[in-house]
Amino acid sequence: MPAKANVIELEQDLAFQKREWRVNLLTWFALLVMMAACVLGLFGHGPLSSAEVSEPSSFFRVEYERFLRYGSASRLRIHARADATGSLRLSLGQTMVERFELRGITPGPDTAEAGPNGIEYRFAGAPGADVVIEIDVVPIARGSVHARLGSADSELAFRQFVYP
């Protein structure tokens, strides 16, 4: 029961008030930790979030963000090499097609073909040239995403997490 002060009728409770002050301190600490985590990129857009996956045997490499936010745009930067005919194939796994809205691809592909395992894009370039392709995506589903990107015979798999 809250102790009533002697003269003034007041629902003052010092024991509770001390607990509340402790909670205030904890909240302050938690907010500082959250801010630090945000700066470091635990919620996306920072050093902890930037990641890269590559195939040691090829020139196929993807720069991506580990942590994304629902509805907030993110960019995949793909490094690949065109084949001897100057053609470059890039396939996006079905999970990516389902869980991301594709906002744009730079440079634009020559063709896009939908298949049971996702979308395959074809780009034309100089034979054997190293090409950088940027894909802007917006997550439209929350939670963990197992993304797959393929080029020629190689495939890269990586995991991203989409915050609500």
Next chain:
Amino acid sequence: MDTVFRALAIYVILLFVLRGSGKRSLSQITTFDFVLLLILGEATQQALIGDDFSVTTGILLIGSLVGIDMTLAFLKDQSALLHRWLEGTPLIIVDHGAPLTDRMQRSHVDESDILAAARERHGLERMDQIKYAVLERSGGISIIPS
């Protein structure tokens, strides 16, 4: 479905952050507190509606927020403990003209705040004219003159 969960998430987060930050944080005492409140409102709005500007979403959001608030009010009536945690308790910070400095420090109140409240509401000039100053649940300071 999404709208209700958004409303619930934002309501709960705001409740935790604002209650957790103490009585004085957003009691609109200073100009900056007021500005902070406006910015919070703006940030909250974006998270609540996203890019859906339909009237239906607006109606659902208003209904959800008021519904959550009414449910919480009901639960507070049922549980004194919950009521205390959600609303806080008042605290005496000046007792017969003597400032209780430890309580004031921990509540982020200084003597000038108390004297300002005493001047504004009762035209008092000095601390010894104050019988009690109470830091209310709302974060405001009420003065009982001696």
